[in-house]
Amino acid sequence: MDLELDGSVVIVTGGSDGLGAALAERLVTEGASVAICARGAERLEATAAHLTLLGGDVLAVPADVTEPAAVEDLVARVEQRWGRCDAVVNNAGTAAASRFEKITDEQWHDDLDLKLLGATRTTRAALPLLRRHGGAVLNVLAIAGKAPTGGSMPSSVSRAAGLAMTKALAGELAGDAVRVNALLVGLIESGQWRRRAESRGVPVQQLHDELVELAGVPLGRFGRSEEFADLAAFLVSPRAAYVTGTAINLDGGLSPVT
Ligand SMILES: NC(=O)c1ccc[n+]([C@@H]2O[C@H](COP(=O)([O-])OP(=O)(O)OC[C@H]3O[C@@H](n4cnc5c(N)ncnc54)[C@H](OP(=O)(O)O)[C@@H]3O)[C@@H](O)[C@H]2O)c1
Structure with a gap:
């Protein structure tokens, strides 16, 4: 299926690794x-170089989405370069989950600042x-946003x-032909899992298998970043013109709720 993305301009936050980098690759192709x-x-420059080698027209902007001025600069540079923006993928984020009584006010603020306010x-x-x-x-979220479990805060609340x-926002922007959707991720291969395996000194496949077993993923495996990229690229494309205000689980059936 031609996604009709040729000539469009997409911002992907957190695009240097993991799911964001996989989506950026899919978009340039x-x-x-x-x-x-x-x-x-x-890492941002390395990813941009890879995308450029694939023939991509790429802008790499070092920016922390918790810094308002950096975000303004990112968008200003997009406008300067292309004069348009057709889609924004809010993907930047990190895992944050602990027992409730251990989470400080500062950690709550930080998580909401990154995931909601970013x-x-x-x-x-x-x-x-x-x-x-x-x-x-x-908006790239997590299945815990719909179905939080014990020990999943602050992330589940931010999600x-x-x-x-x-x-x-989907309701507010429908009249402007701007669609707003969310993708709720379960367990999908990415930089965060690669780094976690490295820090534990185990092969990444072993970590994936352990987590799949522990969580009880019905499809019996981790998701692939390309599978995330396929669905995310579709959702931002004109082929999803009638899809707005929805949140789709991408989790191999893991979430207990639809
Ligand atoms: N993969 C999963 O199984 C899973 C599950 C649930 C939810 N998610 C969500 O999916 C999104 C992507 O996750 P991932 O697994 O692909 O993670 P990842 O491999 O760690 O990649 C995260 C990306 O976000 C960037 N980033 C982090 N904090 C940022 C900030 N403050 N400003 C700008 N960029 C920032 C990172 O680069 P820098 O560190 O250099 O900034 C990196 O490019 C996240 O929101 C994550 O919470 C993923």
Whole structure:
């Protein structure tokens, strides 16, 4: 299926590794121009170089989505380079889960600042561009946002807030032809799992297998980052023109709720 992304411009936050990098790769192979941001400049440049080798038209902007000025600069540079933005993928994030009584106010603030406000400020900054031609916002969340378990805070609460933001914003922006959706991730291969395996000194496949067993993933395996990229690219593409205000689980059946 031609996703009709040729000539479009997409911002992917957290695009230097994992799911964001896989999506950026899928988008450039579909002919989209892609702006990626992340905090670490070295990995960001390496990912941008890889995407450019694939023939991609890529802008790499070192930016922390918790810094409002950095986010404004990211969007300004997109406008300067291409004069348009067709989609924003709010993907930047890190795992944060602990027992309730151990989570400090500062940790609650930090998690909401990264996951809820990071997405909020990036979307707000890009809205004037998105409204020009119509467009899409995709919030990358986690299945814990719909079905939190014990020990999943603060992330599950930040993700639940992201779900509410997705639905409310979809209603506000429908009249501007800007669609807003969420993708709820279960267990999908990415940099965070690679790093966790390295720090435990075990092969990444062993970690995947352990987590699949522990969680009881019905399809019996970790998701592949390309599988995330397929669905995310579709959701931001014009082929998903009638899809807005929804949140899709991508989890091999793991979530107990639809
Ligand atoms: N993979 C999964 O199984 C899974 C499950 C549930 C939810 N998710 C969510 O999916 C998203 C992608 O996760 P992933 O697994 O692909 O993680 P990852 O491999 O660790 O990649 C995260 C990306 O986000 C960037 N990033 C982190 N903090 C940032 C910040 N403050 N500002 C800008 N960029 C930032 C990272 O680069 P720098 O560190 O250099 O900034 C990196 O490019 C996250 O929101 C994550 O919470 C993933």
